[in-house]
Amino acid sequence: MFLSASPAPDTAEAIVTEEGTIHYGTLRRAVIEARPDLPAKSVIWLLAGNSPAALIAYLTALENGHAVLPLAPDTPPARLKILAETHRPDLVMAEKDSLLAALGPGERMELAGLPAWRSPFPAPPPHPDLALLLSTSGSTGSPKLVRLSRTAALANAHQIIQALAVTPDERAIAHLPLAYSFGLSVLNSHLLAGASLVVTARSVLERPFWDLARNARATVFPGVPYHYDSLRRLGLDKLDAPELNCFLQAGGRMAPALVEHFSRQVESRRGRFHVMYGQTEAAPRMAVLPAADASRKPGSVGLPLPGGRFVIEDGEVIYHGPNVMMGYAESRDDLTRGDEMNGRLPTGDLGHLDEEGYLFITGRRKRFAKLFGLRLDLAEVERLAESLAPVIAVEGKGKLVLFTTAQQPDIHASLRKIVAEGTGVHPGSVTVRAIDEVPHLPSGKPDLAALEAQA
Protein backbone atom coordinates (compact mmCIF):
# COMPACT_ATOMS: atom_id res chain seq x y z
CA MET A 1 0.00 0.00 0.00
CA PHE A 2 2.85 2.43 0.78
CA LEU A 3 4.77 1.11 -2.20
CA SER A 4 1.84 0.90 -4.64
CA ALA A 5 0.74 4.42 -3.69
CA SER A 6 4.26 5.85 -3.93
CA PRO A 7 4.82 8.30 -6.79
CA ALA A 8 8.48 7.23 -7.13
CA PRO A 9 9.51 6.22 -10.68
CA ASP A 10 10.98 2.73 -11.06
CA THR A 11 14.41 4.29 -11.55
CA ALA A 12 14.41 6.08 -8.16
CA GLU A 13 16.52 4.66 -5.34
CA ALA A 14 14.37 2.99 -2.67
CA ILE A 15 16.90 1.28 -0.38
CA VAL A 16 20.56 2.16 0.07
CA THR A 17 22.82 -0.08 2.17
CA GLU A 18 26.51 -0.77 2.68
CA GLU A 19 26.15 -3.53 0.08
CA GLY A 20 24.37 -1.61 -2.62
CA THR A 21 21.20 0.04 -3.87
CA ILE A 22 17.73 -1.29 -4.65
CA HIS A 23 15.58 0.82 -6.96
CA TYR A 24 11.81 1.22 -6.68
CA GLY A 25 11.26 -0.86 -9.84
CA THR A 26 13.23 -3.79 -8.43
CA LEU A 27 11.41 -3.51 -5.13
CA ARG A 28 8.00 -3.48 -6.83
CA ARG A 29 8.88 -6.55 -8.89
CA ALA A 30 10.28 -8.40 -5.86
CA VAL A 31 7.11 -7.79 -3.90
CA ILE A 32 4.87 -9.09 -6.71
CA GLU A 33 7.06 -12.11 -7.46
CA ALA A 34 7.16 -13.19 -3.82
CA ARG A 35 3.37 -13.03 -3.47
CA PRO A 36 2.58 -15.70 -0.89
CA ASP A 37 0.16 -18.49 -1.69
CA LEU A 38 -2.19 -17.79 1.22
CA PRO A 39 -5.87 -17.07 1.80
CA ALA A 40 -6.75 -13.54 0.67
CA LYS A 41 -6.22 -11.99 4.07
CA SER A 42 -3.89 -13.77 6.43
CA VAL A 43 -1.97 -12.70 9.51
CA ILE A 44 1.77 -12.68 8.87
CA TRP A 45 4.45 -12.09 11.49
CA LEU A 46 7.95 -10.94 10.65
CA LEU A 47 10.84 -11.57 13.04
CA ALA A 48 13.65 -9.51 11.60
CA GLY A 49 16.12 -6.71 12.18
CA ASN A 50 16.85 -3.93 9.72
CA SER A 51 17.92 -5.31 6.38
CA PRO A 52 16.77 -5.06 2.75
CA ALA A 53 15.51 -8.67 3.02
CA ALA A 54 13.36 -7.74 6.02
CA LEU A 55 12.00 -4.69 4.26
CA ILE A 56 11.12 -6.73 1.15
CA ALA A 57 9.42 -9.34 3.35
CA TYR A 58 7.45 -6.64 5.18
CA LEU A 59 6.30 -5.06 1.94
CA THR A 60 5.52 -8.43 0.34
CA ALA A 61 3.08 -9.20 3.14
CA LEU A 62 1.59 -5.72 3.31
CA GLU A 63 1.32 -4.91 -0.41
CA ASN A 64 -0.36 -8.24 -1.10
CA GLY A 65 -3.15 -7.31 1.30
CA HIS A 66 -2.21 -9.26 4.41
CA ALA A 67 -2.05 -8.04 8.00
CA VAL A 68 1.53 -7.80 9.31
CA LEU A 69 3.05 -7.84 12.78
CA PRO A 70 6.76 -6.92 12.86
CA LEU A 71 8.58 -8.35 15.88
CA ALA A 72 12.13 -7.94 17.20
CA PRO A 73 14.38 -10.84 16.08
CA ASP A 74 15.67 -11.12 19.65
CA THR A 75 12.19 -11.76 21.08
CA PRO A 76 12.86 -14.44 23.71
CA PRO A 77 11.54 -17.85 22.52
CA ALA A 78 9.36 -18.20 25.64
CA ARG A 79 7.67 -14.88 24.94
CA LEU A 80 7.26 -15.71 21.26
CA LYS A 81 5.60 -18.99 22.20
CA ILE A 82 3.07 -17.25 24.47
CA LEU A 83 2.44 -14.59 21.85
CA ALA A 84 1.85 -17.23 19.17
CA GLU A 85 -0.48 -19.29 21.38
CA THR A 86 -2.52 -16.18 22.16
CA HIS A 87 -2.60 -14.50 18.76
CA ARG A 88 -2.21 -17.50 16.40
CA PRO A 89 -0.48 -16.18 13.26
CA ASP A 90 -1.16 -17.87 9.91
CA LEU A 91 2.42 -17.46 8.80
CA VAL A 92 5.68 -16.39 10.46
CA MET A 93 8.71 -15.20 8.49
CA ALA A 94 12.08 -14.91 10.23
CA GLU A 95 15.55 -13.70 9.35
CA LYS A 96 16.94 -16.95 10.82
CA ASP A 97 15.44 -20.42 10.71
CA SER A 98 16.25 -20.98 14.42
CA LEU A 99 13.80 -18.25 15.46
CA LEU A 100 10.93 -20.40 14.18
CA ALA A 101 11.69 -23.27 16.57
CA ALA A 102 9.51 -21.81 19.37
CA LEU A 103 6.40 -22.03 17.19
CA GLY A 104 5.92 -25.79 17.35
CA PRO A 105 4.78 -28.03 14.52
CA GLY A 106 3.92 -26.39 11.21
CA GLU A 107 4.81 -26.41 7.55
CA ARG A 108 8.26 -24.99 6.78
CA MET A 109 8.64 -22.96 3.62
CA GLU A 110 10.46 -20.02 2.12
CA LEU A 111 8.91 -16.67 1.36
CA ALA A 112 10.61 -13.59 -0.12
CA GLY A 113 13.91 -15.36 0.48
CA LEU A 114 13.28 -15.82 4.21
CA PRO A 115 12.54 -19.03 6.10
CA ALA A 116 8.88 -19.21 7.08
CA TRP A 117 6.54 -21.29 9.22
CA ARG A 118 2.92 -21.93 8.34
CA SER A 119 0.34 -22.75 10.98
CA PRO A 120 -1.38 -26.14 10.65
CA PHE A 121 -4.50 -24.75 12.32
CA PRO A 122 -7.13 -22.65 10.57
CA ALA A 123 -7.99 -19.35 12.20
CA PRO A 124 -10.78 -16.86 11.53
CA PRO A 125 -9.86 -14.33 8.81
CA PRO A 126 -8.96 -10.88 10.18
CA HIS A 127 -11.20 -7.88 9.58
CA PRO A 128 -10.89 -6.65 5.95
CA ASP A 129 -9.60 -3.21 7.08
CA LEU A 130 -6.77 -4.58 9.23
CA ALA A 131 -3.25 -3.90 7.83
CA LEU A 132 -0.77 -3.62 10.69
CA LEU A 133 -0.40 -5.08 14.14
CA LEU A 134 2.08 -3.71 16.64
CA SER A 135 3.11 -4.83 20.08
CA THR A 136 2.63 -2.15 22.74
CA SER A 137 5.37 -3.17 25.13
CA GLY A 138 8.91 -4.41 24.85
CA SER A 139 10.06 -7.34 26.89
CA THR A 140 7.49 -7.11 29.66
CA GLY A 141 3.76 -6.87 30.07
CA SER A 142 0.78 -8.64 28.57
CA PRO A 143 0.92 -9.65 24.92
CA LYS A 144 -1.56 -6.99 23.82
CA LEU A 145 -1.51 -5.86 20.19
CA VAL A 146 -2.56 -2.62 18.55
CA ARG A 147 -4.80 -3.06 15.49
CA LEU A 148 -4.20 -0.50 12.75
CA SER A 149 -6.35 -0.22 9.66
CA ARG A 150 -4.99 0.38 6.19
CA THR A 151 -6.74 3.77 6.22
CA ALA A 152 -5.18 4.83 9.54
CA ALA A 153 -1.66 3.72 8.56
CA LEU A 154 -1.88 5.50 5.19
CA ALA A 155 -3.43 8.59 6.79
CA ASN A 156 -0.59 8.86 9.29
CA ALA A 157 2.07 8.47 6.60
CA HIS A 158 0.39 11.28 4.62
CA GLN A 159 0.13 13.45 7.75
CA ILE A 160 3.84 12.98 8.46
CA ILE A 161 4.79 13.78 4.86
CA GLN A 162 2.76 16.98 5.05
CA ALA A 163 3.93 18.09 8.51
CA LEU A 164 7.61 17.43 7.80
CA ALA A 165 7.46 18.39 4.11
CA VAL A 166 9.04 15.08 3.08
CA THR A 167 10.13 15.28 -0.56
CA PRO A 168 11.36 12.50 -2.89
CA ASP A 169 14.86 13.95 -2.43
CA GLU A 170 15.05 12.97 1.23
CA ARG A 171 17.19 10.01 2.28
CA ALA A 172 16.18 8.82 5.73
CA ILE A 173 18.36 6.59 7.89
CA ALA A 174 16.30 3.50 8.74
CA HIS A 175 18.25 2.34 11.81
CA LEU A 176 15.40 2.12 14.30
CA PRO A 177 13.93 -1.37 14.69
CA LEU A 178 11.20 -2.39 12.27
CA ALA A 179 9.21 -3.68 15.24
CA TYR A 180 9.26 -0.23 16.84
CA SER A 181 6.37 1.97 15.70
CA PHE A 182 8.58 5.07 15.23
CA GLY A 183 11.02 3.06 13.09
CA LEU A 184 8.19 1.60 11.03
CA SER A 185 6.58 5.00 10.46
CA VAL A 186 9.85 6.36 9.05
CA LEU A 187 9.80 3.52 6.49
CA ASN A 188 6.12 3.94 5.65
CA SER A 189 6.11 7.70 5.25
CA HIS A 190 9.33 7.89 3.25
CA LEU A 191 8.29 5.12 0.86
CA LEU A 192 4.93 6.81 0.36
CA ALA A 193 6.76 10.07 -0.39
CA GLY A 194 8.96 8.32 -2.94
CA ALA A 195 12.04 9.14 -0.87
CA SER A 196 14.99 6.81 -0.17
CA LEU A 197 15.79 4.73 2.89
CA VAL A 198 19.33 4.24 4.10
CA VAL A 199 18.94 0.86 5.79
CA THR A 200 21.36 -0.30 8.48
CA ALA A 201 21.42 -2.47 11.58
CA ARG A 202 24.44 -0.61 12.95
CA SER A 203 24.40 1.83 15.83
CA VAL A 204 25.41 5.49 15.90
CA LEU A 205 28.47 4.44 17.93
CA GLU A 206 30.03 2.54 15.02
CA ARG A 207 32.18 4.15 12.36
CA PRO A 208 30.50 2.21 9.50
CA PHE A 209 27.19 3.88 10.45
CA TRP A 210 28.67 7.29 9.69
CA ASP A 211 30.55 6.07 6.62
CA LEU A 212 27.21 4.87 5.23
CA ALA A 213 25.43 8.09 6.22
CA ARG A 214 28.06 10.10 4.36
CA ASN A 215 28.38 7.85 1.28
CA ALA A 216 24.63 7.43 0.93
CA ARG A 217 24.19 11.21 1.40
CA ALA A 218 21.62 10.62 4.11
CA THR A 219 19.51 13.69 4.97
CA VAL A 220 17.15 12.53 7.74
CA PHE A 221 18.11 11.14 11.16
CA PRO A 222 15.33 9.79 13.38
CA GLY A 223 16.22 9.11 17.01
CA VAL A 224 14.96 8.68 20.56
CA PRO A 225 16.40 10.76 23.43
CA TYR A 226 19.01 8.12 24.08
CA HIS A 227 20.42 8.56 20.56
CA TYR A 228 20.67 12.30 21.07
CA ASP A 229 22.58 11.79 24.33
CA SER A 230 25.10 9.77 22.32
CA LEU A 231 25.21 12.30 19.48
CA ARG A 232 25.88 15.09 21.95
CA ARG A 233 28.83 13.20 23.39
CA LEU A 234 30.15 12.37 19.91
CA GLY A 235 29.67 15.89 18.57
CA LEU A 236 27.46 16.16 15.50
CA ASP A 237 29.89 18.26 13.51
CA LYS A 238 32.74 15.83 14.00
CA LEU A 239 30.84 12.99 12.37
CA ASP A 240 31.28 14.20 8.81
CA ALA A 241 27.82 13.54 7.46
CA PRO A 242 27.38 16.97 5.88
CA GLU A 243 24.07 16.35 4.13
CA LEU A 244 22.31 15.19 7.28
CA ASN A 245 20.07 18.15 8.00
CA CYS A 246 16.71 16.93 9.27
CA PHE A 247 16.64 15.49 12.78
CA LEU A 248 13.54 13.86 14.22
CA GLN A 249 13.08 13.10 17.90
CA ALA A 250 10.31 10.92 19.32
CA GLY A 251 10.10 8.05 21.78
CA GLY A 252 9.67 9.97 25.01
CA ARG A 253 10.39 13.30 26.58
CA MET A 254 13.79 14.81 25.88
CA ALA A 255 15.14 17.42 28.31
CA PRO A 256 14.44 20.94 26.96
CA ALA A 257 18.15 21.81 27.34
CA LEU A 258 19.09 18.98 24.97
CA VAL A 259 16.38 20.03 22.49
CA GLU A 260 17.75 23.57 22.65
CA HIS A 261 21.31 22.30 22.15
CA PHE A 262 20.41 20.37 18.99
CA SER A 263 18.07 23.03 17.63
CA ARG A 264 20.89 25.54 17.72
CA GLN A 265 23.49 23.16 16.38
CA VAL A 266 21.26 21.97 13.55
CA GLU A 267 20.29 25.54 12.69
CA SER A 268 23.95 26.40 12.21
CA ARG A 269 24.15 23.72 9.52
CA ARG A 270 20.95 25.06 7.96
CA GLY A 271 18.98 22.06 9.03
CA ARG A 272 15.97 21.49 11.22
CA PHE A 273 15.24 19.63 14.43
CA HIS A 274 11.73 18.33 15.05
CA VAL A 275 10.34 17.14 18.37
CA MET A 276 7.51 14.69 17.69
CA TYR A 277 4.88 13.09 19.86
CA GLY A 278 2.97 9.91 19.31
CA GLN A 279 1.89 6.50 20.45
CA THR A 280 1.72 3.16 18.72
CA GLU A 281 -2.08 3.48 19.08
CA ALA A 282 -2.00 6.46 16.67
CA ALA A 283 -0.14 4.69 13.85
CA PRO A 284 1.98 6.26 15.53
CA ARG A 285 2.47 10.05 15.24
CA MET A 286 0.14 12.73 16.63
CA ALA A 287 2.13 15.96 16.85
CA VAL A 288 5.19 17.70 15.46
CA LEU A 289 6.91 20.80 16.78
CA PRO A 290 7.83 23.03 13.82
CA ALA A 291 11.61 23.49 13.81
CA ALA A 292 11.23 27.26 14.00
CA ASP A 293 9.34 26.94 17.30
CA ALA A 294 11.93 24.90 19.22
CA SER A 295 13.29 27.89 21.15
CA ARG A 296 9.97 29.77 21.28
CA LYS A 297 8.10 26.81 22.78
CA PRO A 298 10.60 24.94 24.95
CA GLY A 299 9.16 21.74 26.37
CA SER A 300 6.32 21.57 23.83
CA VAL A 301 5.70 18.54 21.62
CA GLY A 302 4.11 20.82 19.03
CA LEU A 303 0.92 21.02 17.04
CA PRO A 304 -1.41 18.19 16.00
CA LEU A 305 -0.70 16.68 12.58
CA PRO A 306 -2.95 17.90 9.74
CA GLY A 307 -6.41 16.40 10.24
CA GLY A 308 -5.84 15.74 13.93
CA ARG A 309 -6.71 17.69 17.06
CA PHE A 310 -6.17 17.53 20.79
CA VAL A 311 -8.60 18.16 23.59
CA ILE A 312 -7.83 17.96 27.29
CA GLU A 313 -10.35 16.13 29.42
CA ASP A 314 -9.74 16.07 33.18
CA GLY A 315 -6.10 16.77 32.51
CA GLU A 316 -5.74 13.87 30.08
CA VAL A 317 -4.69 14.41 26.47
CA ILE A 318 -7.32 13.06 24.07
CA TYR A 319 -6.41 12.85 20.40
CA HIS A 320 -8.90 12.84 17.53
CA GLY A 321 -7.74 11.97 14.01
CA PRO A 322 -7.91 9.66 11.02
CA ASN A 323 -4.86 7.72 12.24
CA VAL A 324 -6.28 6.32 15.48
CA MET A 325 -6.17 2.52 15.82
CA MET A 326 -9.18 0.22 15.41
CA GLY A 327 -8.61 -1.04 18.96
CA TYR A 328 -6.52 -3.58 20.87
CA ALA A 329 -6.37 -7.32 20.36
CA GLU A 330 -5.88 -9.72 23.22
CA SER A 331 -6.45 -12.83 21.14
CA ARG A 332 -6.73 -13.99 17.52
CA ASP A 333 -10.50 -13.75 17.67
CA ASP A 334 -10.20 -10.00 18.37
CA LEU A 335 -8.69 -9.54 14.90
CA THR A 336 -12.14 -10.04 13.35
CA ARG A 337 -13.41 -6.94 15.13
CA GLY A 338 -13.90 -3.65 13.33
CA ASP A 339 -13.18 -0.12 14.50
CA GLU A 340 -13.97 0.40 18.16
CA MET A 341 -12.38 3.82 18.67
CA ASN A 342 -14.19 6.11 16.20
CA GLY A 343 -11.06 8.18 15.73
CA ARG A 344 -10.77 9.08 19.42
CA LEU A 345 -7.74 8.09 21.46
CA PRO A 346 -7.40 8.73 25.20
CA THR A 347 -3.60 8.82 25.40
CA GLY A 348 -3.17 8.26 29.11
CA ASP A 349 -0.80 11.25 29.05
CA LEU A 350 -1.39 14.36 31.13
CA GLY A 351 -0.90 17.70 29.46
CA HIS A 352 -2.18 21.10 28.48
CA LEU A 353 -2.54 23.27 25.40
CA ASP A 354 -1.27 26.83 25.33
CA GLU A 355 -3.23 29.72 23.80
CA GLU A 356 -1.74 28.97 20.36
CA GLY A 357 -2.68 25.30 20.52
CA TYR A 358 0.79 23.89 21.28
CA LEU A 359 0.71 20.73 23.33
CA PHE A 360 2.78 20.23 26.48
CA ILE A 361 2.98 16.79 28.06
CA THR A 362 3.42 16.95 31.82
CA GLY A 363 3.24 13.32 32.83
CA ARG A 364 1.72 9.96 32.43
CA ARG A 365 -1.70 9.40 33.91
CA LYS A 366 -0.74 5.94 35.02
CA ARG A 367 2.66 6.88 36.38
CA PHE A 368 1.41 7.92 39.76
CA ALA A 369 2.70 6.83 43.11
CA LYS A 370 0.25 6.81 45.96
CA LEU A 371 2.09 7.33 49.24
CA PHE A 372 0.48 8.18 52.54
CA GLY A 373 -2.59 9.46 50.73
CA LEU A 374 -0.48 11.64 48.44
CA ARG A 375 -0.93 11.26 44.71
CA LEU A 376 2.49 11.85 43.18
CA ASP A 377 3.12 12.35 39.50
CA LEU A 378 6.37 10.44 39.00
CA ALA A 379 7.35 12.47 35.93
CA GLU A 380 7.01 15.57 38.09
CA VAL A 381 9.28 14.00 40.73
CA GLU A 382 11.86 13.34 38.01
CA ARG A 383 11.72 16.94 36.90
CA LEU A 384 12.32 18.14 40.47
CA ALA A 385 15.52 16.12 40.53
CA GLU A 386 16.60 16.88 36.97
CA SER A 387 18.91 19.79 37.83
CA LEU A 388 20.95 17.57 40.18
CA ALA A 389 21.09 14.26 38.38
CA PRO A 390 19.06 12.16 35.95
CA VAL A 391 16.55 10.18 37.98
CA ILE A 392 13.86 7.61 37.33
CA ALA A 393 11.22 7.57 40.03
CA VAL A 394 9.14 4.51 40.86
CA GLU A 395 6.86 3.55 43.70
CA GLY A 396 8.27 1.03 46.16
CA LYS A 397 6.53 -0.51 49.15
CA GLY A 398 5.46 2.56 51.09
CA LYS A 399 8.30 4.62 49.73
CA LEU A 400 9.39 6.63 46.78
CA VAL A 401 12.44 5.10 45.07
CA LEU A 402 14.74 7.23 42.94
CA PHE A 403 17.10 5.38 40.62
CA THR A 404 20.06 7.40 39.48
CA THR A 405 23.32 6.81 37.67
CA ALA A 406 24.96 9.47 39.87
CA GLN A 407 27.10 7.63 42.41
CA GLN A 408 28.22 10.40 44.81
CA PRO A 409 26.66 10.19 48.31
CA ASP A 410 26.32 13.97 48.59
CA ILE A 411 24.22 14.06 45.40
CA HIS A 412 22.05 11.29 46.84
CA ALA A 413 21.49 13.38 49.98
CA SER A 414 20.57 16.45 47.91
CA LEU A 415 18.21 14.40 45.72
CA ARG A 416 16.40 13.13 48.79
CA LYS A 417 16.10 16.65 50.19
CA ILE A 418 14.88 18.35 46.99
CA VAL A 419 12.32 15.61 46.24
CA ALA A 420 11.07 15.46 49.83
CA GLU A 421 10.63 19.24 49.92
CA GLY A 422 8.99 19.38 46.48
CA THR A 423 6.49 16.59 47.11
CA GLY A 424 5.82 16.74 50.82
CA VAL A 425 6.91 13.12 51.27
CA HIS A 426 8.97 12.52 54.43
CA PRO A 427 12.69 12.36 53.58
CA GLY A 428 12.80 9.03 55.39
CA SER A 429 10.39 7.62 52.82
CA VAL A 430 12.52 8.67 49.86
CA THR A 431 15.16 6.11 48.92
CA VAL A 432 17.93 6.82 46.43
CA ARG A 433 19.48 3.87 44.65
CA ALA A 434 22.58 4.12 42.49
CA ILE A 435 22.52 2.01 39.34
CA ASP A 436 25.28 1.55 36.81
CA GLU A 437 22.99 2.04 33.86
CA VAL A 438 19.33 2.48 33.12
CA PRO A 439 17.83 -0.72 31.68
CA HIS A 440 16.24 -0.01 28.29
CA LEU A 441 13.49 -1.57 26.23
CA PRO A 442 14.22 -2.26 22.55
CA SER A 443 12.49 1.03 21.79
CA GLY A 444 15.17 2.89 23.78
CA LYS A 445 12.72 3.88 26.49
CA PRO A 446 13.64 3.11 30.11
CA ASP A 447 12.41 -0.30 31.23
CA LEU A 448 10.25 0.89 34.11
CA ALA A 449 8.94 -2.58 34.89
CA ALA A 450 12.51 -3.82 35.46
CA LEU A 451 13.20 -0.94 37.84
CA GLU A 452 9.92 -1.46 39.68
CA ALA A 453 10.95 -5.05 40.25
CA GLN A 454 14.09 -3.80 42.02
CA ALA A 455 12.37 -1.08 44.05
Added chain:
Amino acid sequence: MTTRDRLVQTFRDALGLSPEVDIPSLTYRSISEWNSVGHMQLVAGIETEFDVMLETEQIIDMSSFDKALEILASHGIDTAS
Protein backbone atom coordinates in the same frame (compact mmCIF):
# COMPACT_ATOMS: atom_id res chain seq x y z
CA MET B 1 48.57 -3.74 37.95
CA THR B 2 49.43 -3.44 34.26
CA THR B 3 47.48 -1.17 31.91
CA ARG B 4 46.05 -4.28 30.28
CA ASP B 5 44.79 -5.62 33.62
CA ARG B 6 43.29 -2.26 34.51
CA LEU B 7 41.52 -2.16 31.14
CA VAL B 8 40.16 -5.68 31.65
CA GLN B 9 38.76 -4.60 35.01
CA THR B 10 37.30 -1.41 33.49
CA PHE B 11 35.50 -3.50 30.83
CA ARG B 12 34.23 -5.88 33.50
CA ASP B 13 32.87 -3.09 35.68
CA ALA B 14 31.45 -0.91 32.90
CA LEU B 15 29.67 -3.77 31.11
CA GLY B 16 28.80 -5.68 34.29
CA LEU B 17 30.47 -8.90 33.17
CA SER B 18 31.04 -12.00 35.26
CA PRO B 19 34.61 -13.24 35.99
CA GLU B 20 34.28 -16.09 33.44
CA VAL B 21 33.99 -13.74 30.44
CA ASP B 22 37.18 -13.65 28.37
CA ILE B 23 37.45 -9.89 27.99
CA PRO B 24 40.46 -9.51 25.64
CA SER B 25 38.58 -11.45 22.94
CA LEU B 26 35.52 -9.16 23.01
CA THR B 27 34.33 -7.10 20.06
CA TYR B 28 31.45 -4.63 19.89
CA ARG B 29 28.11 -6.46 20.05
CA SER B 30 29.82 -9.87 20.34
CA ILE B 31 27.95 -10.08 23.66
CA SER B 32 24.60 -8.53 24.51
CA GLU B 33 26.14 -6.41 27.31
CA TRP B 34 28.38 -4.56 24.86
CA ASN B 35 25.54 -2.79 23.07
CA SER B 36 25.24 0.92 22.43
CA VAL B 37 24.24 1.64 26.04
CA GLY B 38 27.18 -0.44 27.32
CA HIS B 39 29.53 1.31 24.91
CA MET B 40 28.84 4.74 26.42
CA GLN B 41 29.31 3.27 29.92
CA LEU B 42 32.59 1.85 28.76
CA VAL B 43 33.75 5.17 27.33
CA ALA B 44 32.92 6.87 30.65
CA GLY B 45 34.67 4.09 32.59
CA ILE B 46 37.86 4.34 30.54
CA GLU B 47 37.91 8.12 30.80
CA THR B 48 37.65 7.94 34.57
CA GLU B 49 40.10 5.09 35.12
CA PHE B 50 42.83 6.46 32.84
CA ASP B 51 42.07 10.17 33.20
CA VAL B 52 41.76 10.71 29.45
CA MET B 53 39.15 12.32 27.19
CA LEU B 54 38.28 10.22 24.16
CA GLU B 55 37.83 11.91 20.80
CA THR B 56 34.77 11.28 18.61
CA GLU B 57 36.89 9.21 16.21
CA GLN B 58 38.16 7.07 19.07
CA ILE B 59 34.67 6.42 20.43
CA ILE B 60 33.37 5.17 17.09
CA ASP B 61 36.55 3.19 16.38
CA MET B 62 36.66 1.39 19.73
CA SER B 63 35.17 -1.78 18.28
CA SER B 64 37.25 -4.31 20.27
CA PHE B 65 39.33 -4.70 23.41
CA ASP B 66 42.50 -4.47 21.33
CA LYS B 67 41.31 -1.23 19.75
CA ALA B 68 40.70 0.19 23.22
CA LEU B 69 44.26 -0.71 24.15
CA GLU B 70 45.57 1.05 21.02
CA ILE B 71 43.55 4.13 21.89
CA LEU B 72 45.13 4.21 25.37
CA ALA B 73 48.58 3.92 23.78
CA SER B 74 47.76 6.91 21.54
CA HIS B 75 47.09 8.90 24.72
CA GLY B 76 50.68 8.20 25.83
CA ILE B 77 49.74 5.45 28.28
CA ASP B 78 52.27 2.66 28.55
CA THR B 79 50.40 -0.41 27.35
CA ALA B 80 53.46 -2.64 26.94
CA SER B 81 53.96 -3.33 30.63
